[in-house]
Amino acid sequence: MEKIFGKTQGLKKSELKKLSNLYRRRVPKERLLTPELAHTLAALSAEMGRPVALLLDREGRVVRVGVGDAKDLPLPEGARTERRLSGYRLLHTHLAPGGFSRPDLSVLFLNRLDSLAALEVEGGQPGLLHVAFLSPPKAEEEDWRILPPRPFHQYLDFDLWAEVNALEEELARQARVLEIQDGGRERAILVGVDRGEGPEAEAALEELAELTRTAGGVVVRKVLVYRLELDPRYLVGLGKLEELKSLAYHENASTLIFNLDLTPTQAREIEGATGLKVLDRTQLILDIFALHAKTPEAKDQVELAQLKYLLPRLVGKGKELSRLGGGIGTRGPGETKLEVDRRRLQERIVHLTHRLKGYAERREEARRQRRRRGVPLIAVVGYTNAGKTTLLSALARGGEPGEDKLFATLRPLTRRGFLPGVGEVLFTDTVGFIRRMPETLLEAFRATLEEVREADLLLHVLDASEDGALGRYGVVEELLRELSVEAPRVLALNKADRAAPYDLYYLQERLGGVAVSALKGTGLPALREALAEALLRAGVRPQAWAQYT
Template identity: 55%
Template sequence: MPERVMIVGCWDKKIKEELFQSRMEELASLVYTSGGEVVGTVTQSRPHPDARTYIGIGKVEEVKRAIHACDADAVVFNDELTPAQVRNLDKEIGIKVIDRTQLILDIFAQRAQTREGKIQVELAQLMYLLPRLAGQGQVLSRLGGGIGTRGPGETKLETDRRHIQRRMDDLKQQLADIESHRESYRKERRKHHVVQFALVGYTNAGKSTMLNKLSGSDTFQEDLLFATLDPLTRQITLPSGYPALVTDTVGFIQDLPTTLIAAFRSTLEEVKEADILLHVVDASHPEVRAQMETVEALLKELEVDHLPVITIYNKMDMVEDPLLLPTDKEPSLRISLLEEKDIYRLLERMEQVLKDQMTYYAVSVPIADGKAIADIQQYTMVMHEKMAKTTERYEIEGYVLKEHPVHGTISKYKMNS
């Protein structure tokens, strides 16, 4: 039976009310994703959170009455609480108090499937916990008490800062070893000049569904926040027959906890290796602009905002007024992943943007030089080819990556313009 959860938010009037309501709806979605059930909502408008209890003692009394009325098991606050606020709220409210950051960490703990993902989540949880150690037993056990009680648990948090610091150092070393293996794979990709697209976007925008549609694979996809945590890479074929890789990445979210960004930096490095980013946008979401800005800010933080980006407005079948969508993002594409023709349109746009990063060539190769013909066909994007029987030569036109070794062969047989 799901835990009954009361959600609480504090609205600073410097932000639009619609954005605040969107954040509260997002918090409810996070609770649902973690396995809880929202049974009540309490909000407060104030210029800044109360230092002692986040919402002020009068509002705390209102929360206590609401908890009693709806028989809630836990309270989730739509912000990251300070250690003092957590202690005071624990004392005043008397049931489990969780903040937004811990809730997101809780979801990541559920979603992690690979060894790397599990290590990253535990490291993020410990980074969150360390500054909150204040000597109280209840604080030490907080990560054992999220919704569904996932997390490192009390057995790994049983003593003091030194124990936690040692564990963090050990996890960082394990991540460094995994990162070194990942880097060797990246070197192989770079050595063979494999083109890579990376799917980025707000959580639940449809990235995993897009990866499945593009590659024909069957990765996990569900209408939940953070359905994909571990990065997945699949091979696809563009309309010309040119092969490429597409990597799915963890979804972004407003105010993504800094501990998560730090712990998942090695995973997010996959984005840095991409040639082109595919920014997947839920075009039907009421806060589409705010979500896009969140993603763009995180890409800037990751120092990948210089890469070419195709903005893909997904879920167009659910959009009531397409005129409200941003028009300043080019290249862009409006699609519904439910339409097969839209998948092909997406592949065509990906190929066109890739061609813009490549160099056009036209060659005439003697039929006798089979290796040169094979290399050009394998390593370039062939657009036209024909065999001229009268000259016994193979004429090929296409596009090639600017620094690919096959340029040597192309130069040898380049046609006069």
Template identity: 70%
Template sequence: MNKVYGRTNGLKPSARKRLANLYRRRVPDDRLYTAELARTLAQLSYEIHKPISLLLDRRGSVRAVTVGDAREVPIPPMAYVETRLSGYRILHTHLGGGGLSRPDLSTLFLNRLDAVVALDVAEGRPTNAHLAHLVPPHAEEEDWRVYPARPYHAYLDWDFGAVLKALEEELAKAARVREMADGSGERVILVGVDRGEGPQAEVDLVELAELARTAGGVVVHRELVYRPELDARYVVGRGKLEELTTVAYHENAGTLIFGLDLAPAQAREIETVTQLKVLDRTQLILDIFAQHARTPQAKAQVELAQLRYLLPRLVGRGREMSRLGGGIGTRGPGETKLEVDRRRIQARIAHLTRDLEKYAQQRREARKARKRHGLPVIGIVGYTNAGKTTLLQALAKRGEPGENKLFATLRPLTRKGFLPGLGEVLYTDTVGFIRHMPADLMAAFRATLEELLDADVLVHVLDVSQEGALERHATVEDVLRELGVEQPRVLALNKADRADPYDVDFVQERLGGLVISATKREGLEALKQALVQALVARGVRPQAWAQYG
């Protein structure tokens, strides 16, 4: 027998059977309901003294029978598609009359239902019908259209199929307009949380926007929520989530990205309320790493980090576990492994760990070979997108140009260069750092970052054109201390050509350093001289022919 949901305690077996028999009813594709179904529903509701709700699909089949109001109907989750509605509608009874309630309209909106219909019941008979359906974003009215109360039989011949077709055509038209304006990127809403951090919370939200852009997203809205204590279930509270859902509908956005890490249960609850794809900061960073992984070693490192992140989240995840839809958070060498069982993932993790140890051994051998040649090594470190790769190219006068994206370089790059008065040196660029770097990524890339331990001197590249430069400098230094890197540093204040002179002076006054522009090759001679002095202080002797270089 088909299940009857909701408040079924105290119902007689005969009533339960009659309710279950509602699953056999069918409504024509283009109609809201039939006269027979409306009368049966009203009579049953009157007899049991409780409201009854039916969930119908577009074929007119009854998918769920619930004793209770619209909020209690179990609605199957849908993959968010901005040009379509869910394909479900709710028909339910109101014993006390009064039309559609606010919970009815919230259920309609949050689940992108085709429609909600309430039937007033008087002495076991249907009287008036109340109807509401969604309207396209940016319509002059609210998110929904509520029709005046009409006798229930007035809707029996109403061509609801034509209304749905016209509505989805309007939704598709609005989506095309947005795609032409913003490109074909995934439209996302960013949610930052200020837990008393002040200006740093705003800086973090700006950085989250840059991460989303790098991942290929189109940021249509940013929301910074002041929340000293997080909601254990909904993080920012259910009311705020409903506001964000309204914004998502009007902006045709299908993804919420939170600027903090979400527990699996929190992600699941947020998806249930919003019916949107939900990602956290770690998933976003993992996705960016997956996009930029090119070498076998980088791919193995990213896949290992992905699997370690997903392993404790395998049980009970929401739609974000499904990789059929694609988009941000779904890419990378590990994407075909996301739905395998725990044992296979653990075996894969063990296999990748062995592979990475082999890569690490190869890199150790390569470093030994470089040491035998006796060339001093200069490591280039810094916050992501600080201009490390561009500086490497400028100093070595060869190599690939940098990109204005976060984490554009994942593999260590080593290039030979020349320092006047000293001779040949090796420059090594590594993966950039970021505030609150995901622990799984740090663990996976530790062998790569160990390249820094063999450097004689480090160039710390700091982007002075970005707000929060002092905090970014502190983040990099914290990571270096965690790795046990103690080599002397030469601080390069990069992108000075893009920065306000006051900001450059402010940073230099507090941190020291040399002002440069890697793209315009300004200040590089002074930087080279500082590197020579640092290497000589470390005991590096000038090569005999260096004066002729």
């Protein structure tokens, strides 16, 4: 007997047998239903006193039979294809007069059904038929289009195939237009959660948009959800997820990016409820690091951070929990695939940790040689995309050009420079900081950040044109305290040419610092003098020849 889904408790064996026989039915692919099927469903629903639901594929084959409402009938695994519609249609009975309920229409929309039909049952006979289709994704329209209810026999000649083809062609046309417009980049909806932070939550959402752009995505909509208590299963609640699903449909977005870290359960449940790719903030940052990792060390650091993030999120299900091996001589508990995956990840983590330790030892040797030469080291630190690399290029010989991207620099880039009254110095660039820096990244890059701890002086670069400059300054200083960095600082208020005069004056009043523009070269002589004075105050001895320059 074929499986019957839904509310089957209390049904007789004969009724279950009749339900199972529905799997043998076949409806022409261009028809909503046949007269025989309509009468069979009506009689069976009246006999049981319960609604009956059928899920049919594009060829008109019955692939699911259920008892209850439309929401009680699950779609097969892997039902979503590359097509805009799922390729399934749902036909169910209503024992009471009336049209579609909100849950019915949610099933149509959330599962991208080809069509949804509800057959009213009156005294064991088929009555009115209600039919609904998805609407093309236009923001000004409803998510669905409901046809006028009619006696079922008036819909027997309705051309379902033509309707579905026309809808898919329109969906594909609109998708092609957006794909050309965006250059094939991934379209994403950003979701921030305001737990009472107010402006800080808005700033964090703007930062998430910048991260998404750096990762190569297109931000089509930003949604800020006010919620003091997070839903342990859906984070922002199932109702809000349905709104996001609708928004994604109209904007042709395939990805939801949350500004909070999701638990493994939340990520799985949100993905299941929306059918969209789901990322959290840490995943997005890790992806950016992977995109910008060029050297072997940077690649190892990023891979280590990714594996440490992934390890607690390994969840087995279905075949993944089956035992490996089998047959004579292999019986016993064995290892699940989940256990094998976890063991392999742990082995890779140990291997990468050992390799990074080797990199750190070689870097420590380079530091010892530098200390023997007596050349002062200035570490350039700051919030990501503050212009650190561009400023280093302007101050040092052989610096690399910067990029208007977050985390464009992952490796410690060291270049020689000259300061009046001091002589030769070394400038070293570092990975940019960001608020709520993922712990896995801090651990992976801790050896690289040793350059900051060993520096004679820190050049803190702050983007003065950024609205939240003061907050970003605090984030960097807090992270430096966590790293136990005590070296003296010189603050460079970069991008002064783009900052509003009042904002620049306010920052100088609050923080001090030297206003510069690394791109245009303004303020650099004053910055060099400030760096030289700070090094001399810190006890750095000037090179003999430099005292006369």
